[in-house]
Amino acid sequence: MKDILNLIKNKSKFYSIGNISEENIKEAELILNIRFASDYRMIIKEYGAVTFSGHELTGICNSKRLNVVDATKEERKYNKVPEDWYVIEQANIDDIVIWQDTSGAVYQTMPNKKPIKLCNSLLEYIDF
Numbered sequence: 731m732k733d734i735l736n737l738i739k740n741k742s743k744f745y746s747i748g749n750i751s752e753e754n755i756k757e758a759e760l761i762l763n764i765r766f767a768s769d770y771r772m773i774i775k776e777y778g779a780v781t782f783s784g785h786e787l788t789g790i791c792n793s794k795r796l797n798v799v800d801a802t803k804e805e806r807k808y809n810k811v812p813e814d815w816y817v818i819e820q821a822n823i824d825d826i827v828i829w830q831d832t833s834g835a836v837y838q839t840m841p842n843k844k845p846i847k848l849c850n851s852l853l854e855y856i857d858f
Contacts, residue, residue, distance in 0.1 A: 734769050734853045735776055741856075743784075746777035750790045758790055758799050764814050766798075767834035769852040774798070785856075788817050795820070805829075809839045818852070828855070 738744065755774060759765055766774070773780065779789030779796045788798040795801065801817040805827050812831065819828040828848070829837045836849040849855040 734772065734856065737853065737856055738773065738777070738780055738782055741782035744780065744782045746780045747789070747791050748778050749776055750774050750778045754790050761799050762802055762816055764816060765832055766816065767830055767832055767852065769834055770816075770818065770830055773852070785819060787819055805839075808841070809845075811837075811839060811845060818855075 752775065755766070755771060773787065774789040777789065779791040779793070780787050786796060788796050788801050790799075791797055798816055798818070801820060802815075805817050805820070808825075809827060811829060814832040815829040815837065817827055818830045818836070820826075821828065825841050827839045829839065829845070830852060831837070834851045835847060836852060836855040837845045838848050839845045849858065
């Protein structure tokens with residue numbers, strides 16, 4: 731699992747807001763009524779929220795746009811997805827949203843289209 735932390739950290743234009751407490755992670759999970767996949771938990775625990783190579787992954791932070799709780803609640807209004815999915819990235823292009831389920835698989839949604847499975851893990855998505 732440490733591989734995912736190194737992979738992100740070594741991406742170009744890497745920036746993070748810093749580590750997040752386990753208590754804050756559990757609070758976010760409680761609000762969303764889910765358990766984050768282990769790779770996502772590791773990323774937000776170490777980095778909070780991150781940007782790299784043109785990507786902005788949600789996390790736990792004060793930015794409503796990058797906060798996983800706020801982004802997930804907002805996107806659930808517009809996307810019919812299973813309740814164990816949470817937003818990991820809003821592409822801000824054609825209303826594309828990238829989601830992860832609690833097993834770790836990564837999906838893409840677009841308005842009026844069926845969700846597409848992109849990857850089996852967040853590591854795969856980041857290395858995509």
